[in-house]
Amino acid sequence: MNSNFLQTPIVYLKGVGPNRAELLRSELGIESFQDLLQLYPNRYLDKTQYYKIAQLKDSGADVQILGKIVHLKTIEQKRGKRLVASFVDDTGQMELVWFRGQKWIKENIKLNEPYVIFGRINRYGGTFSMPHPEMELLKAHQAGLKISMQPIYPSTEKLSNSGITNRVVSKLIEQLFLETKANFEETLPQELISELQLISKADALLNIHFPKSQGLLAKAQFRLKFEELFYVQLQLLNKKAVRKQKIKGLAFDQVGNTFNDFFQNHLPFQLTNAQKRVIKEIRNDLGSSAQMNRLLQGDVGSGKTIVALMCMLLAIDNGYQACLMAPTEILANQHFNGLKELLGEMDITIEILTGSVKKAVRKGIHERLENGGLNILVGTHALLEDKVQFKNLGLAVIDEQHRFGVAQRSKLWRKNQVPPHILVMTATPIPRTLAMSLYGDLDISVIDELPPGRKPIKTVHRYDANRLKVFQFIKDEIKKGRQVYIVYPLIQESEALDYKDLMDGYESIARDFPLPDYQISIVHGKMKAEDKDYEMERFVKGKTQIMVATTVIEVGVNVPNASVMIIESAERFGLSQLHQLRGRVGRGAEQSFCILMTSHKLSSDAKTRLETMVRTNDGFEIAEVDLKLRGPGDLMGTQQSGLLNLKIADIVKDNQILKSARYYAITLLKEDPKMAKQENSSIRQAYINLTKDKAIWGYIS
Ligand code: ADP
Numbered sequence: 001m002n003s004n005f006l007q008t009p010i011v012y013l014k015g016v017g018p019n020r021a022e023l024l025r026s027e028l029g030i031e032s033f034q035d036l037l038q039l040y041p042n043r044y045l046d047k048t049q050y051y052k053i054a055q056l057k058d059s060g061a062d063v064q065i066l067g068k069i070v071h072l073k074t075i076e077q078k079r080g081k082r083l084v085a086s087f088v089d090d091t092g093q094m095e096l097v098w099f100r101g102q103k104w105i106k107e108n109i110k111l112n113e114p115y116v117i118f119g120r121i122n123r124y125g126g127t128f129s130m131p132h133p134e135m136e137l138l139k140a141h142q143a144g145l146k147i148s149m150q151p152i153y154p155s156t157e158k159l160s161n162s163g164i165t166n167r168v169v170s171k172l173i174e175q176l177f178l179e180t181k182a183n184f185e186e187t188l189p190q191e192l193i194s195e196l197q198l199i200s201k202a203d204a205l206l207n208i209h210f211p212k213s214q215g216l217l218a219k220a221q222f223r224l225k226f227e228e229l230f231y232v233q234l235q236l237l238n239k240k241a242v243r244k245q246k247i248k249g250l251a252f253d254q255v256g257n258t259f260n261d262f263f264q265n266h267l268p269f270q271l272t273n274a275q276k277r278v279i280k281e282i283r284n285d286l287g288s289s290a291q292m293n294r295l296l297q298g299d300v301g302s303g304k305t306i307v308a309l310m311c312m313l314l315a316i317d318n319g320y321q322a323c324l325m326a327p328t329e330i331l332a333n334q335h336f337n338g339l340k341e342l343l344g345e346m347d348i349t350i351e352i353l354t355g356s357v358k359k360a361v362r363k364g365i366h367e368r369l370e371n372g373g374l375n376i377l378v379g380t381h382a383l384l385e386d387k388v389q390f391k392n393l394g395l396a397v398i399d400e401q402h403r404f405g406v407a408q409r410s411k412l413w414r415k416n417q418v419p420p421h422i423l424v425m426t427a428t429p430i431p432r433t434l435a436m437s438l439y440g441d442l443d444i445s446v447i448d449e450l451p452p453g454r455k456p457i458k459t460v461h462r463y464d465a466n467r468l469k470v471f472q473f474i475k476d477e478i479k480k481g482r483q484v485y486i487v488y489p490l491i492q493e494s495e496a497l498d499y500k501d502l503m504d505g506y507e508s509i510a511r512d513f514p515l516p517d518y519q520i521s522i523v524h525g526k527m528k529a530e531d532k533d534y535e536m537e538r539f540v541k542g543k544t545q546i547m548v549a550t551t552v553i554e555v556g557v558n559v560p561n562a563s564v565m566i567i568e569s570a571e572r573f574g575l576s577q578l579h580q581l582r583g584r585v586g587r588g589a590e591q592s593f594c595i596l597m598t599s600h601k602l603s604s605d606a607k608t609r610l611e612t613m614v615r616t617n618d619g620f621e622i623a624e625v626d627l628k629l630r631g632p633g634d635l636m637g638t639q640q641s642g643l644l645n646l647k648i649a650d651i652v653k654d655n656q657i658l659k660s661a662r663y664y665a666i667t668l669l670k671e672d673p674k675m676a677k678q679e680n681s682s683i684r685q686a687y688i689n690l691t692k693d694k695a696i697w698g699y700i701s
Pocket residue numbers: 269270271272275298299300301302303304305306427451452556558587
């Protein structure tokens with residue numbers, strides 16, 4: 001059946017008509033035959049199996065059971081009556097329950113006759129019950145048509161109220177199969193199909209809607225998931241290829257004096273293998289003539305800063321300037337100081353530009369930027385202002401990208417005739433699965449190794465009731481010369497209350513940790529920048545032992561002597577935030593600790609978050625759990641991407657299929673970048689159909 005036929009508006013399908021067409025469009029986004037064909041069932045009722053009552057295990061399962069009703073009674077309740085049947089087989093007894101239609105049941109049901117029942121079971125104590133079962137006398141059941149796996153389609157209240165029930169949807173799809181004679185075009189090349197032992201497209205569509213068995217259903221699902229992910233990957237990879245061809249970059253072909261001098265004389269430690277590998281990857285990009293757009297992922301403390309610096313030195317060696325942009329003023333300052341220290345006596349000029357830099361100083365910076373007197377500029381959003389003009393910006397490093405949008409990134413681009421190379425650093429590990437589907441068009445480097453000698457942070461969960469013990473622990477650590485963070489949540493919707501908690505907390509800490517033995521800093525978002533800096537500075541210099549803060553300190557702050565992180569109301573933080581906060585400690589040689597304080601009231605998601613934190617320090621593992629808990633929709637950038645509007649695959653659960661789809665997409669494009677070969681014509685055709693309205697295709701053909 002050719003693809004044009006499948007574009008036929010749904011209104012022309014027998015059994016649809018204008019009213020239903022409108023409902024299908026507004027409720028499920030179905031406009032064409034094709035859309036209906038791709039309305040895949042959410043789940044299936046398995047009527048291939050018969051359960052014994054003694055075999056029942058989980059609440060919520062849909063099961064089919066053969067047995068008899070031996071007794072029927074009505075139970076009066078506050079909110080109306082319910083009818084309860086005692087249902088038995090040769091292994092046990094359970095209850096069937098009706099809240100509606102009781103009269104009809106009472107009049108029609110036959111006691112002590114064999115019935116086949118089907119429905120969802122609940123468990124109360126040791127007894128199972130099934131509300132509103134589907135029931136059929138065994139005789140009728142045996143005579144009837146066998147549907148083995150019954151598909152359940154996505155639906156809405158409005159649809160079922162308008163009579164478009166699951167049965168009706170099923171019928172419409174059946175009609176579609178009749179009209180098309182189930183003759184659907186293959187969309188994957190034969191070679192791939194045999195290599196992966198996939199079933200054909202036509203068989204897959206048939207079995208996803210009308211599965212003949214569990215086995216065929218699984219094959220159908222696999223085939224359709226693979227295909228979906230394969231085409232998503234093809235699109236992403238193509239986008240990247242197009243970017244590389246279209247956008248000329250600045251070629252940094254020199255590895256010159258400053259880079260070599262730094263490497264030989266100023267490197268304060270041995271680079272880890274991961275750092276070396278990443279620098280090499282970046283150098284390859286910078287040396288080619290394509291513009292670099294690279295995401296550098298590395299867990300907190302993995303040493304991204306030095307990588308960024310060495311790349312900036314490459315830019316300088318090739319006669320260009322570099323900038324580093326950070327999301328907060330504190331972080332920009334810290335980067336500035338850190339970089340200056342690393343550069344030491346080297347002949348490199350570096351300045352910082354933030355909102356609080358005085359006008360006169362600012363003017364000087366602008367001038368030196370424009371006349372090339374300045375090599376490196378560190379700063380906040382202030383760098384994006386139009387007044388900030390570089391002589392020749394070659395590399396822009398952006399730290400913690402999730403705080404900057406794509407629009408801001410493109411502003412940086414425009415600061416040069418030829419767009420500068422862009423290196424985005426993030427410590428929020430994006431699960432590899434997601435990174436592949438989401439940032440498939442960016443290059444990704446990963447520092448997956450921490451500098452040597454780090455002791456894993458010990459994480460525990462404590463209830464508020466144990467606060468005194470926790471305070472004693474803090475005192476012991478301070479006695480050993482350590483410093484401590486105590487962090488409070490600050491969430492926009494509950495800001496006023498959160499500030500109160502913070503201030504209450506601060507007061508109680510001040511009481512328990514009195515002057516002059518203990519010095520306490522406090523930093524939060526309502527303070528003036530200079531007060532914040534002052535307090536921060538005192539903590540960094542070791543003048544205060546305790547830093548009470550909101551999540552201002554979440555990103556990047558580096559105080560190696562701080563070895564204890566207390567997180568108050570930890571149940572209110574998301575996983576990635578908890579992990580970021582924990583990353584503030586464990587930066588020195590000492591054993592570090594993270595204590596998650598909560599009340600006893602914990603949701604099951606909160607429990608999972610806390611358990612995950614206690615179990616592992618691995619940012620990627622944490623990110624995977626986070627993704628499972630929140631779903632990809634919540635993660636940064638995914639809403640815009642649209643690529644995650646998957647119809648059947650799930651990038652978390654189908655991780656393995658995703659990997660294989662990506663592998664085959666890469667292989668295909670390597671062998672046939674324009675998908676021009678005869679054996680790939682089916683792919684090319686399917687690709688064109690998919691990307692019809694998208695500009696991408698123009699570049700390839
Ligand atoms: P992040 O990736 O979180 O930005 P940083 O770049 O701030 O990490 O590095 C964290 C700490 O580790 C810094 O104190 C830095 O000097 C140190 N560091 C980085 N790389 C190494 C290394 N190869 N060996 C030893 N220490 C390192």
